Amino acid sequence: MRILISNDDGIHAYGLDPLAEALAPLGEVWIVAPEREQSTQSHALTLHKPLRVRERDARRFAVSGTPADCVYMAVLHLMPEPPGLVVSGINRGGNLGNDVLYSGTVAAAMEACLFGLPAIAASLEVDWRVRARDHHWDTAASIVASLARDVLAHGLPRRTLLNLNVPDVPASQLKGIRATRMGIRHYENEVTERLDQRGQPYFWIGGTHVEFEAIAGTDGPAVEAGYASVTPLQADLTHPGALERLRDWETLRGPGAP
Numbered sequence: 001m002r003i004l005i006s007n008d009d010g011i012h013a014y015g016l017d018p019l020a021e022a023l024a025p026l027g028e029v030w031i032v033a034p035e036r037e038q039s040t041q042s043h044a045l046t047l048h049k050p051l052r053v054r055e056r057d058a059r060r061f062a063v064s065g066t067p068a069d070c071v072y073m074a075v076l077h078l079m080p081e082p083p084g085l086v087v088s089g090i091n092r093g094g095n096l097g098n099d100v101l102y103s104g105t106v107a108a109a110m111e112a113c114l115f116g117l118p119a120i121a122a123s124l125e126v127d128w129r130v131r132a133r134d135h136h137w138d139t140a141a142s143i144v145a146s147l148a149r150d151v152l153a154h155g156l157p158r159r160t161l162l163n164l165n166v167p168d169v170p171a172s173q174l175k176g177i178r179a180t181r182m183g184i185r186h187y188e189n190e191v192t193e194r195l196d197q198r199g200q201p202y203f204w205i206g207g208t209h210v211e212f213e214a215i216a217g218t219d220g221p222a223v224e225a226g227y228a229s230v231t232p233l234q235a236d237l238t239h240p241g242a243l244e245r246l247r248d249w250e251t252l253r254g255p256g257a258p
């Protein structure tokens with residue numbers, strides 16, 4: 001079996017090789033990753049300019065695009081046949097709560113889902129003051145390998161992926177692994193205005209983590225409490241309850257409505 005690894009931190013990221021080593025016993029590992037960091041690119045595809053692919057080593061490619069581009073290229077062009085499993089990560093930084101909606105890591109796994117392939121997104125929730133090379137990548141890598149075995153044994157529902165988040169601790173200090181729902185994460189929502197050397201304004205957007213909403217059974221609080229968190233995510237974003245209520249709205253009951 002072939003396993004495809006991608007990420008959004010780029011082909012040089014520290015999280016890539018520990019993941020490849022952990023998955024090697026399960027199959028032939030292929031790496032197709034962005035040539036530069038693509039964090040927070042979400043599910044973007046590069047449709048308006050060409051893509052370049054550079055073969056760095058055997059079964060190791062850098063693509064001049066987004067994480068979703070990488071999975072698209074790997075599945076439809078680079079690999080001899082679609083992989084049996086796709087794993088995205090290990091991302092530097094958790095993808096918890098609403099992070100999921102911006103995440104290139106999750107999007108790469110979701111792109112695999114859209115191709116009908118089983119997929120896992122894996123992230124390490126870190127203290128950003130700690131250097132990337134000093135994180136406990138192996139803690140997350142060994143959980144991914146274990147989860148991958150389960151995914152291959154039990155399967156996943158159609159168009160569903162697993163979003164794994166792991167605290168940055170040695171494996172011996174991990175409290176356990178919990179199945180969770182996607183929760184809500186709050187950041188400082190900031191716009192920082194500065195002036196360039198010609199006196200013209202420019203802006204930095206995005207702030208630092210403030211808190212996870214204390215919703216029982218959700219991803220962020222579990223990781224904060226020292227557990228690894230596994231959340232099944234689906235491509236179908238429809239809210240079933242709201243769909244039912246919508247049918248009673250005047251707009252949908254007017255002339256021409258079914």
Ligand code: MN
Pocket residue numbers: 008009038039040091092093105
């Ligand atoms: Mn990233």
